[in-house]
Amino acid sequence: MTVKATQFRQNLFQILDQCRDSGEKVRIERGSEVYELVPKRKKLRIEDLPEHPGCIVGDPETFHLIKAWEWKPDDFS
Numbered sequence: 884m885t886v887k888a889t890q891f892r893q894n895l896f897q898i899l900d901q902c903r904d905s906g907e908k909v910r911i912e913r914g915s916e917v918y919e920l921v922p923k924r925k926k927l928r929i930e931d932l933p934e935h936p937g938c939i940v941g942d943p944e945t946f947h948l949i950k951a952w953e954w955k956p957d958d959f960s
Contacts, residue, residue: 888913 884898884907891898891911902909902922909920939946 884908885910887911911926 884901886894886898886909889908893926898909902920906922906924908922911918913921922936
């Protein structure tokens with residue numbers, strides 16, 4: 884999308900919302916200069932974590948059901 888600087892100023896929040904929702908960049912023209920507004924997706928912190936396959940012994944779907952106070956070291960045999 885390309886808009887003039889005056890139009891951008893008048894519709895600032897609507898254009899920002901549209902840019903965020905569509906993911907498309909907005910080109911802002913002011914005289915002979917052109918500025919580009921590009922949405923940057925913030926990475927979730929969990930995406931930065933490396934995978935550790937095989938770290939969970941047992942069924943990972945029931946991992947949240949384990950109660951630490953009921954755990955015994957002999958359970959791993």
